[in-house]
Amino acid sequence: MVHNDRVMEVPWDVEATLLSRPNRFLGIVELDPSTFSSDDPNFNSSSSGTIQEKVHIHDPGRLEDLLYSGNRLLLRKATNPKRKTGWDVIAAKADDGWILINSAFHRKIAEWAIANKVCSCFENVLEVIPEQKFGDSRLDFLLKKRDTELWVEVKGCTLIYGSTATFPDAPTTRGKRHVGELKKALESGYEALIMIIVLRKDASCFKANESIDPDFAEAFKDAVNVGVQVCPLVFSYEGRELFYKGKVPLCTEEYNSI
Secondary structure, three states: OOOOEEEEEOOOOEEEEEEEEEEOOEEEEEEOHHHOOOOOOOOEEOOOOOEEEEEEOOOOOOOOOOOOOOOEEEEEEOOOOOOOOOEEEEEEEEOOEEEEOOHHHHHHHHHHHHHOOOOHHHOOEEEEEEEEEEOOEEEEEEEEEOOOEEEEEEEEEOEEEOOEEEEOOOOOHHHHHHHHHHHHHHHOOOEEEEEEEEOOOOOOEEEEOOOOOHHHHHHHHHHHHOOOEEEEEEEEEEOOEEEEEEEOOEOOOOOOOO
16 A cells, blocks of 8 residues: 545544443543533533543444543534534544544545545446435445446445454444345446445455354355455544555455455
């Protein structure tokens, strides 16, 4: 990987420490009260003088290597005053830096990748249509090209073992269904692509996570082996900006093609 292309700005407001995660989309964090005005009604000070707040976690994955008690997070203040949570989680600390864990940015990242033609199949695209239905699923993009149409499903990847990026980090029947629909699209005469947004800059290859979800891994292998394309793209969150680092291959030779 030799790229260092700026993709977008991803701002944050404060750092916090995660205390707990009551459910997939809710976190309880501890904030430093010196960061805020003492008369701000949105914050609740505990007896120790710290501030505990509810935050929204915009990622359905387990993220057990990133969202654990005591880890540091980057938060952005919510703009809707009627929300039950006053903050959005943007990133979590890891050994290789801050990791973007807010899946609300995935669509914009994918649109950047398509517009900049980082995968060869994005050449000659005439129209990009998001959220289109195919079969029993709604896939992320339909790209209309000069001679054909390309169906694209986007998956975000934050889990890494050594330098191996892997998805999913929790069983996903929805993900398996999407891969199956891409296989059907290919069999119907369309092009089909799985775009993997790898958010760990140390990744050197990607593979489906058979230990977490063998059914997804099998569906992924079947789809790739009949010609569904896979494009794993590595991004790095640095400061308040996201950078594109380049493409990585699939890790294993069990697949017939990429």
